[in-house]
Amino acid sequence: MEFNFSEDQLLLQRTVREFLEGECTTAFVRSLWETETGRSEEFWGKLAEIGVPGLLVAEEHGGLEMDEVDQVLLLEETGRAAVPGPVIDTTSVGVRLLEEAAPPELRAEWLPKVAAGRATLAVGAAISPFVADAHIAGLLLLQHGDEVHAVPAAEVSALAQPSNDPARRLFSVDWNPSGATKIAESDVGRNAWAAALDRGAYACAAAQLGVGQRLIDMAVAYACTRKQFGVAIGTFQAIKHMLANAQVRVEYARALVHRAAYSVAHAVDSRAVDTSAAKVAASEAATAAAKIALQVHGALGYTWEQDLHVWMRRAWSLELAWGRGAWHRARVADAVIDGKFPAPTFGYSAPGV
Amino acid sequence: MDLSYSSEQQAFRAEAREWLEAHVPKQPLPSLDTAAGFRAHREWELELNAGGWAMVPWPVEYGGRGANLLEWLIFEEEYYRAGAPGRVNQNGIFLLGPTIMEYGTPEQKARYLPKMASSEEVWAQGWSEPNAGSDMAAIQATAAIDGDHYVINGQKTWASRGAYADWLFGMFRTDPDSERHKGLTFILVPLDAEGVTVRPIEQLDGEAGFAEVFFDDVRVPLENRLGESEQGWSVAMATAGFERGLMLRSPARFQNTAHKLVELYREVEANGDEIDPCLRDSVARCWMDAEAYTLNTYQTVSRLLAGGKIGAEASLNKIFWSELDVTMHETALGLLGARAELLPGASAAEGVGDWLDGFLFALSGPIYAGTNEVQRNIIAERILGLPRK
Numbered sequence: 001m002e003f004n005f006s007e008d009q010l011l012l013q014r015t016v017r018e019f020l021e022g023e024c025t026t027a028f029v030r031s032l033w034e035t036e037t038g039r040s041e042e043f044w045g046k047l048a049e050i051g052v053p054g055l056l057v058a059e060e061h062g063g064l065e066m067d068e069v070d071q072v073l074l075l076e077e078t079g080r081a082a083v084p085g086p087v088i089d090t091t092s093v094g095v096r097l098l099e100e101a102a103p104p105e106l107r108a109e110w111l112p113k114v115a116a117g118r119a120t121l122a123v124g125a126a127i128s129p130f131v132a133d134a135h136i137a138g139l140l141l142l143q144h145g146d147e148v149h150a151v152p153a154a155e156v157s158a159l160a161q162p163s164n165d166p167a168r169r170l171f172s173v174d175w176n177p178s179g180a181t182k183i184a185e186s187d188v189g190r191n192a193w194a195a196a197l198d199r200g201a202y203a204c205a206a207a208q209l210g211v212g213q214r215l216i217d218m219a220v221a222y223a224c225t226r227k228q229f230g231v232a233i234g235t236f237q238a239i240k241h242m243l244a245n246a247q248v249r250v251e252y253a254r255a256l257v258h259r260a261a262y263s264v265a266h267a268v269d270s271r272a273v274d275t276s277a278a279k280v281a282a283s284e285a286a287t288a289a290a291k292i293a294l295q296v297h298g299a300l301g302y303t304w305e306q307d308l309h310v311w312m313r314r315a316w317s318l319e320l321a322w323g324r325g326a327w328h329r330a331r332v333a334d335a336v337i338d339g340k341f342p343a344p345t346f347g348y349s350a351p352g353v
Numbered sequence: 354m355d356l357s358y359s360s361e362q363q364a365f366r367a368e369a370r371e372w373l374e375a376h377v378p379k380q381p382l383p384s385l386d387t388a389a390g391f392r393a394h395r396e397w398e399l400e401l402n403a404g405g406w407a408m409v410p411w412p413v414e415y416g417g418r419g420a421n422l423l424e425w426l427i428f429e430e431e432y433y434r435a436g437a438p439g440r441v442n443q444n445g446i447f448l449l450g451p452t453i454m455e456y457g458t459p460e461q462k463a464r465y466l467p468k469m470a471s472s473e474e475v476w477a478q479g480w481s482e483p484n485a486g487s488d489m490a491a492i493q494a495t496a497a498i499d500g501d502h503y504v505i506n507g508q509k510t511w512a513s514r515g516a517y518a519d520w521l522f523g524m525f526r527t528d529p530d531s532e533r534h535k536g537l538t539f540i541l542v543p544l545d546a547e548g549v550t551v552r553p554i555e556q557l558d559g560e561a562g563f564a565e566v567f568f569d570d571v572r573v574p575l576e577n578r579l580g581e582s583e584q585g586w587s588v589a590m591a592t593a594g595f596e597r598g599l600m601l602r603s604p605a606r607f608q609n610t611a612h613k614l615v616e617l618y619r620e621v622e623a624n625g626d627e628i629d630p631c632l633r634d635s636v637a638r639c640w641m642d643a644e645a646y647t648l649n650t651y652q653t654v655s656r657l658l659a660g661g662k663i664g665a666e667a668s669l670n671k672i673f674w675s676e677l678d679v680t681m682h683e684t685a686l687g688l689l690g691a692r693a694e695l696l697p698g699a700s701a702a703e704g705v706g707d708w709l710d711g712f713l714f715a716l717s718g719p720i721y722a723g724t725n726e727v728q729r730n731i732i733a734e735r736i737l738g739l740p741r742k
Contacts, residue, residue, distance in 0.1 A: 001362060001423055002355045003648070003655040069354050220737045235740050237726075240733030244672075247732055251669050255648035256641075262356050277641045333637035337618055343640075346356075346647045348430040348608040 003258070005073065012051075013073035019050050020081035026307045029082050033166045039085050039136050048117025052078075053091045058099070061111035068092070068199075072206045072261035079210025079286075079318075082310050084167040086120045086133040088321070092203035093196050094121030097141050101148040101184035101192040110139050124173055127197055127323050134158040134171035143193055144177040146186035151175050165317035167310075195264075198275040200322030202260040205275070205282035209257055211314045212250045212286035218308060219243060219293035222300075239296055246292045249285035256281045259346070269342040273335045276328035283325055286315035358427075365420070366427045372404055373435035385441045386560035391475075391517040394441035398472030408446055408470040411454070415462060416470030422654045426603060433609035444514055445469040445476030447600040449522050449541075452592045456539075456580040465541070477544065479509035479523025479566060480589075486511075487727050489524075490533040490586070494568060496525035496540055498575070503527070503540060505548075505571040513721070515564030516553035519544060522592075524585040537585035541577045548572070558713045593723060594667045599654065601722070602674045604647035610681050611643035613706070614688075620704065621688045628688065635684040642677045646670075665735035668728035675718030675725060682712035 005013075023046055032038050047053060055071050057063020064070075071092065078087045086094075095114055098107055098121070113119035122137035134140060140156055142149045158171040175181070184192060220243060223234030233239050260278035263271040290312040294301045301308045319325060335343035344353075358366070382397065383390035401407045402416065410425040411417020420428070440446060450469055453461055468474040485491040494507025509515075509523055521542045528536030544551060548571040553561035580588035618636050621628055649670070657663065685708040686693040693709065695702040719725040733739040 001358055001651070001655070003652045004354060004659060006354075216737070220739060223739060231742070232740050234733075235742050237730065240737075240739050241726070241729040243737055243739065244729035244732035247737060248669050248672050251666070252642070252645045252649055252673055255652045256645050258354070258652070259356065259648050262354055268356075277644060280641065281645060329634055329637050332641055333633050336615055336637055336640045337633065345608050345612070346644055346651070347426060348605045348612075348647070349434060350609075350612040351434055351436070 003255070005069075009070055009073060012070065013077060015050060016052065016074045016077045017080070019046075020077055020083065024081040024083055026082070026310060029084055029167070029310055030307075032084050037136055038166055038169060039133070044085060044120070045117040047083075048115065052087070053117055053120075054095075054111075054115025055091060056095050057111050057115040061107065062115040063095075063111065067265035068202065068261040069258075069265050072202075072258060075203055075206035076210040076213075076257075079207035079212075079314065080214045082167055082211070082214075082314050086122060086137070088200060088203040088207065089123045089132050090114060090120045090137075093123050093199045094141055096199055097121075097123065097148065097192055097196050098150075100195065101141075101188060102150060103183060106150060106183060113138065122173075123196065123200070125193060125196055125200070125322075127200075127327070128321070129172070130161060130170040131158070131173045132168050132170060132321065134173050135160065135169060140173065140175070142173070142175060142177075142181075143189075144182075146190040146193060147177070147182055148184035148189045148192055149175075149177055149181040150183045151181050155181075163317070165313040167314060168317045168321065194272070195267075197322060198271050199264055201275040201279040201328065202257070202264050204318045204322050205253070205257045205260060205278040208282035208286040208315065208318050209250060209254055211311050211318065212246070212253070212282070212289040215286070215289040215293040215308070215311050215315070216243060216246050216250065218311070219246075219289075219296040223296055233296070242292045242295065246285070246289040249281070249288050253278070253281035253285040270344055272341045273332055273343045276323075276331045279323065279328045280325050280332070283315070283319040287319055290315040362424065362427060365424050366431060369406065369428050369431040370435070372406060373431055373437060376400060376404060377435045377437045381436075382438045384558075384560050385439055386516070386556070386558075386562040388517065391441060394438055395472050395475065397438045398440070398442060402471040407472070408450070411450065411466065411470060415454075415466035422599075422657055423651075426599075426605070426650065426654060429603035430605040430608075433605040441514070442469065442472040442475045443601060444478045444518075444522075445472075445474070445520075448478070448592050449476055451600060452539075452588060453579060455591055456588050460576070461579065474520055475514060475518045477512045477515040477518035477521045477564070477566070479512050479515075479521040479542070481511045482508055483510055487724050489589075490537075492524055492526055492537060494523075494525050495529060496527050496538060496573070497529070498527070499572075501575050502572045503538075503575060503577070505540070505542065505568040505573060507568055509566045509568075510563075511554070511721075512564050512566050513562065515544075515551055515566055516561040521566060522579070524589055527585075528583055531583070534586040536583050537589075538582050539579040539585040539588040540573060541579060542568075542571065542573055546571050546573065556713075557716065558710060594663055599650050599663075599670065602670075604643070604650045607643040607646055607674060607677055607681070610678070610711075611640045614639055614681055614685055617685055617688050617706070617708075621690075626690060632684060632687050635680070635687070639677065639681045639684055642673075642680075646674055646677065649673075665731050668723075668731040669736075671722055671728050672719075672725050672732075675715075675722075678715040678718050679712075682708060682715045686712055 051064050054063035059065045119138035122131050122134045122140045124131040124142040126143045140151045157174040161170045163170045226233050256278040260275045263274040335341040382393040385394040408417040409420045409428045413419045496503035496505045524537045527538040548569040550567040552565045556562040
């Protein structure tokens with residue numbers, strides 16, 4: 001039993017944080033809002049140079065062949081920096097889905113490109129009517145019943161559905177399932193899609209930790225400098241207690257998220273419940289932090305010019321991605337109350353169990 | 354990261370489980386806030402100590418088992434699983450004990466810890482005074498040096514376990530000209546000393562869970578001082594850290610409550626009683642929050658075992674577990690519906706368990722060990738770095 005990250009894992013986190021502080025500034029994020037795709041191939045390529053998209057990809061395909069425990073802290077950093085683009089759908093969900101469901105030649109075709117940052121994957125799972133960042137994806141992995149289909153971008157019609165978070169653009173995807181697009185039958189696909197959903201939930205949760213903490217940090221910085229009644233507003237208990245509440249939520253989501261990463265990496269029996277719990281806690285922490293950070297900023301936070309909404313929008317869109325809170329809470333209830341999935345408590349076991 | 358238990362840890366769990374199954378009283382003991390319940394709980398502690406399980410994480414020489422904090426978590430998990438009695442000496446074993454371990458002289462450790470482990474000596478807390486509650490630095494009770502003794506005067510209040518305890522620990526002003534945090538000394542006081550008057554206070558549940566303690570020229574040897582003279586505040590902060598964090602309220606306590614809550618939901622559902630649809634969601638949330646607290650504690654313990662320290666983050670813990678405890682009990686009362694207000698003697702009270710009693714106790718959580726508002730100030734100032742003024 002050791003619930004810590006290794007020195008190497010922490011070093012990788014610092015490396016990614018420093019990279020993002022330099023390359024993914026708020027000005028850069030906002031500049032992409034004005035472009036046609038809203039994405040930067042150049043930035044994505046640099047992200048690949050430090051290993052982010054290929055972190056989980058096998059070495060034979062040019063990846064680092066690490067696991068979700070190695071990845072979880074990096075996802076938190078991408079949340080902290082509000083990285084635009086399909087980090088979650090490509091690097092946490094898509095590559096694993098390809099590994100599990102795709103035939104060797106398809107893996108050999110796409111995984112090296114993904115690891116090198118030359119292509120992204122989009123994932124259309126039944127949990128959502130929309131596909132994120134379908135407009136830049138090289139390959140779309142789409143759910144049809146329980147089957148897995150892989151469709152090149154040229155063979156789908158993607159209709160933009162303008163939405164609230166420019167960092168996660170949504171599309172309705174029209175496509176024709178056929179024998180040619182099918183890469184996995186229902187028996188394999190069922191497990192693959194279940195795993196994909198859990199991975200999406202875990203990855204959103206990890207990013208939300210970074211989003212929530214960034215929102216708190218911005219509000220703290222503002223509360224230390226903004227003066228009213230002759231003093232910094234951060235001296236007021238009304239402000240302190242709101243921010244303390246936000247921090248409690250982020251802290252108590254953190255261990256759940258780390259546990260979820262472990263459960264995904266090791267295919268632990270309780271993976272479904274662990275990832276749902278992490279998604280619920282981290283999303284609620286981030287959306288609560290968004291409300292509180294806005295309130296601390298007052299009217300200034302309500303402006304387009306102030307950067308706060310970059311992260312507020314992230315918090316809201318990640319709450320909806322890969323199953324919203326109500327869906328995941330219902331799944332936990334089904335497991336814990338009705339025993340529909342394994343839901344062992346950590347450490348403690350009840351009498352008779 | 355490895356979230357599996359080693360074979361040694363599994364063996365330790367099995368050993369604890371076996372002993373507890375053989376020894377835990379089959380019937381629940383009366384409330385430890387009654388005279389009879391206090392005696393019964395002290396007898397249980399003696400038995401626990403004789404079995405070598407009273408103070409699992411303490412060194413063997415002080416009556417412990419020499420286990421590490423992870424094994425202590427495992428023991429707690431087994432303790433709650435077995436439905437074993439509440440720890441009557443928790444102020445001693447969980448709060449003062451670790452503080453003596455950190456600040457005590459070798460003589461003090463040898464003198465106090467073994468009898469604390471066995472609960473031959475049960476401890477009360479002496480923090481609050483009538484004019485020093487959340488503002489603990491406003492302490493007025495004095496301890497003047499007279500030769501080789503302190504002479505203590507003043508009053509403490511809300512002394513948990515004060516009604517029946519043998520000893521009290523607390524802070525006293527040893528420098529009469531001092532203000533606030535300075536000039537306070539941490540002193541151990543026998544409650545049978547001449548000049549001590551203990552007046553039990555009935556709590557919300559009607560039992561004498563705490564007491565007022567009056568000191569009238571009470572003479573205590575200077576060697577009863579814990580830590581340096583006038584450094585009582587730092588010593589007390591260490592104690593408070595243990596109180597707010599993983600020692601006093603180990604996660605298994607809340608996982609056990611969450612489990613009972615799930616069981617209650619199933620029973621009420623099986624009875625065909627009407628259930629507010631929101632309560633299903635509440636039960637799931639309570640379960641998740643108990644898991645969150647557990648995982649957070651395991652992460653903290655892993656950090657401590659790797660050489661880390663606990664600081665202000667104990668305040669995060671205290672808010673989380675105390676508010677979770679209230680929510681869990683509110684949810685249970687919601688599930689019980691009209692029967693929620695029945696006392697144990699009522700003929701229709703079968704199956705209502707001790708949720709009402711637990712609810713009343715849970716309500717004290719956001720108040721004791723430093724109110725949650727004080728904890729929020731600590732988080733804001735010491736973790737987030739917001740300005741004091």
